[in-house]
Amino acid sequence: EAMGLPLIKKVTEGKPEEELKDLETAIAQAVKGFKIEGVVTGAVESAYQSKRIQTICNRLNISCFSPLWKKNQKALLEELVAQGFKVIISGVFAYPLDGSWLGKEIDNELIERLSLLGKKFGLSVSGEGGEIETTVLDAPLFKKKIEILDSAVETKGNSGVFIIKRARLAPK
Known part of the structure; x- marks a missing residue:
C-alpha cells in the first residue's frame, strides 16, 4: 500500500512444503488478477530460497529475476x-x-x-x-x-x- 500498488495477503502455517503451496497460490492470484509477468526476489545468497521461488515461477510460466544475487x-x-x-x-x-x-x-x-x-x-x-x-x-x-x-x-x-x-x- 505504501507503494501505491495492490497488496495480496496469504496466511501460511510456515510448514516448508505447505508454505510453498501457499506462496504459489498467492503468485498465481497475482498473475491472474494483475497480469504480472514475473517475480523479483531479494535473494542474495540462499540457493534454497532462490530455487524454491524459481520453481514456482517456472510452474506458472513467468520470469524470476534476482538482481541482488551474489552481491556483497x-x-x-x-x-x-x-x-x-x-x-x-x-x-x-x-x-x-x-x-x-x-x-x-x-x-x-x-x-x-x-x-x-x-x-x-x-x-x-x-x-x-x-x-x-x-x-x-x-x-x-x-x-x-x-x-x-x-x-x-x-x-x-x-x-x-x-x-x-x-x-x-x-x-x-
Whole structure:
C-alpha cells in the first residue's frame, strides 16, 4: 500500500512444503488478477530460497529475476542506507544477536556492527541465513511512509521479534 500498488495477503502455517503451496497460490492470484509477468526476489545468497521461488515461477510460466544475487551483502546494506531506505530489525534468531537489536534502524554504524559479528561468528550480514528479519518503513519508491504507532518486543533466549501492533501510512 505504501507503494501505491495492490497488496495480496496469504496466511501460511510456515510448514516448508505447505508454505510453498501457499506462496504459489498467492503468485498465481497475482498473475491472474494483475497480469504480472514475473517475480523479483531479494535473494542474495540462499540457493534454497532462490530455487524454491524459481520453481514456482517456472510452474506458472513467468520470469524470476534476482538482481541482488551474489552481491556483497555489506555493500547492499550500505546502498540501501545511501538511497534513503528506512529499515528496522524486526526479528533476531542467532547468537550473539538478542532483543536489544529489535526495532533498531539499519544505519552505517549498525551495518559495521553486523559486519564485525559476521566475521567473528559467521553470521550473514544481511540476515540471508535467517539470522535477522527486517521491515521496510520507507523507501524511495514508497508514496507514503509507514509510521509505527504501537509496538512490542517478545524474546525467548537470544531470539526475538519486534511486533508492530499499530501503524499508519503517513505523508513523506
